[in-house]
Amino acid sequence: MSTVKRPTRSTELLERAAEHIPGGVNTCRRRSEPKLCIRRGEGAYIEDVDGRRYIDYHAAYGAILLGHANPGVDRRVCEAIADGVLFGIGVTEWEVELARKVTEHVPSVEQVVVCNSGSEATYHAIRLARGVTGRQRIVKFQGCYNGFHDYVLRNVLSAPELVGRRDPQSKGMLDAAVDATLVCRFNDLADVEATLEDNAGEVAAVLIEPIAHNAPGILPHDGFLAGLRDLCDRHGALLIFDEVITGFRHHIGGFQALAGVMPDLTTMGKAIGNGFPLAAVGGRREHMEHFNTNPGGDVHYGGTFNGNTVAVAAGVATIEQLEDGAVHAHLNRLGDRMRAGLAEIGARAGIPVVVGGYGSLFVLCFMEGPLDSYEDVLRNDTALFGAYRRELVARGVFEMPENLGRSHISAAHTDDDVDRSLQAAEEALRAALDAR
Numbered sequence: 022m023s024t025v026k027r028p029t030r031s032t033e034l035l036e037r038a039a040e041h042i043p044g045g046v047n048t049c050r051r052r053s054e055p056k057l058c059i060r061r062g063e064g065a066y067i068e069d070v071d072g073r074r075y076i077d078y079h080a081a082y083g084a085i086l087l088g089h090a091n092p093g094v095d096r097r098v099c100e101a102i103a104d105g106v107l108f109g110i111g112v113t114e115w116e117v118e119l120a121r122k123v124t125e126h127v128p129s130v131e132q133v134v135v136c137n138s139g140s141e142a143t144y145h146a147i148r149l150a151r152g153v154t155g156r157q158r159i160v161k162f163q164g165c166y167n168g169f170h171d172y173v174l175r176n177v178l179s180a181p182e183l184v185g186r187r188d189p190q191s192k193g194m195l196d197a198a199v200d201a202t203l204v205c206r207f208n209d210l211a212d213v214e215a216t217l218e219d220n221a222g223e224v225a226a227v228l229i230e231p232i233a234h235n236a237p238g239i240l241p242h243d244g245f246l247a248g249l250r251d252l253c254d255r256h257g258a259l260l261i262f263d264e265v266i267t268g269f270r271h272h273i274g275g276f277q278a279l280a281g282v283m284p285d286l287t288t289m290g291k292a293i294g295n296g297f298p299l300a301a302v303g304g305r306r307e308h309m310e311h312f313n314t315n316p317g318g319d320v321h322y323g324g325t326f327n328g329n330t331v332a333v334a335a336g337v338a339t340i341e342q343l344e345d346g347a348v349h350a351h352l353n354r355l356g357d358r359m360r361a362g363l364a365e366i367g368a369r370a371g372i373p374v375v376v377g378g379y380g381s382l383f384v385l386c387f388m389e390g391p392l393d394s395y396e397d398v399l400r401n402d403t404a405l406f407g408a409y410r411r412e413l414v415a416r417g418v419f420e421m422p423e424n425l426g427r428s429h430i431s432a433a434h435t436d437d438d439v440d441r442s443l444q445a446a447e448e449a450l451r452a453a454l455d456a457r
């Protein structure tokens with residue numbers, strides 16, 4: 022019998038795409054092994070172009086909060102776009118309604134402006150912080166991802182020898198922008214304090230994912246976020262929470278509502294539009310009114326597609342579904358079950374595991390604990406992580422097969438999905454270990 026593998030439709034589609042699109046994909050982290058292209062999603066499930074179905078925990082890097090093709094969101098979007106999607110003048114009722122909801126729910130946000138991606142949101146927030154303070158430098162944290170622009174694209178998943186050192190993640194970045202961004206250790210207030218003292222009067226903002234979900238789930242120690250608030254106040258820097266992942270996913274008021282620590286500015290994205298391209302920058306009125314959307318504002322804010330009805334209607338419809346709290350209760354309960362189940366599977370396999378994540382997020386890492394800093398993350402067994410994820414995909418459970426990719430539960434997942442995923446996880450881990 023022939024053992025020659027026939028190319029899948031995913032492989033063929035990617036090859037065809039590569040004729041016209043560099044590498045065949047439109048963002049750098051969409052090439053997976055095994056190669057997969059998806060033709061439809063519904064609720065908690067996705068189906069690839071070969072017709073195989075998967076329970077989806079990738080959730081488009083966390084943008085899908087309510088499930089794929091959520092009927093409530095899609096209906097509102099369809100109704101809204103019947104009247105046209107973009108006019109480029111004034112404001113629509115939809116934009117006012119979205120802003121009203123965001124300012125009602127996110128405790129530190131008195132005013133908000135929308136854009137189309139999380140990277141735009143962090144870009145604008147940093148520029149606003151620079152405009153307000155008249156300072157140039159910012160602080161970010163090793164292991165955190167805050168978008169693709171030159172202000173922040175350094176020291177994300179750094180190689181061990183570059184941790185905390187100068188580590189731009191791309192060629193073509195402006196040296197001045199890279200060097201204006203200082204890098205501190207997550208959960209290390211003394212490091213932040215020393216950095217602010219060494220750069221006294223020069224730091225415009227401290228920018229942080231309040232949970233380091235890109236690293237891939239480091240929780241803030243008790244007092245860490247409050248300590249940052251205090252340090253920013255003492256040094257005249259703005260505190261920016263990058264809630265692009267945590268916002269609306271963990272709580273309708275973002276992680277700030279749970280932590281009880283109020284940033285000056287907040288960036289939001291991903292879950293706010295359940296997959297539609299919506300993001301936002303919000304904050305205190307005294308800062309937000311510097312944007313030149315306001316007469317006399319001195320910080321530029323623009324974007325042809327800002328406030329388009331497709332995205333904004335999706336945002337309104339998504340937030341509406343979060344308002345009675347039932348979605349978050351469901352998400353958090355399933356997240357707790359998943360993390361506990363995975364920890365038991367690791368224990369039964371007799372290998373050290375750490376289950377990172379919070380609320381609806383989880384990631385099974387193959388390492389000794391704790392998971393408190395980026396240095397800890399480097400202990401993860403990369404080969405086992407990849408092999409395990411590929412075995413999961415073969416069993417119909419889609420967690421992105423890339424090192425340290427976090428996984429996301431949506432409102433459409435059920436207890437039965439979690440049970441079946443845990444069963445698959447046990448088998449996948451055994452297969453990955455046997456293959457070593």
Ligand SMILES: Cc1ncc(COP(=O)(O)O)c(C=O)c1O
Pocket residue numbers: 082137138139140141143166167168169230235263264265266290291
């Ligand atoms: C915390 C955080 N901030 C910002 C971004 C950038 O968002 P976008 O990819 O929508 O530009 C991301 C994307 O993963 C993110 O995780």
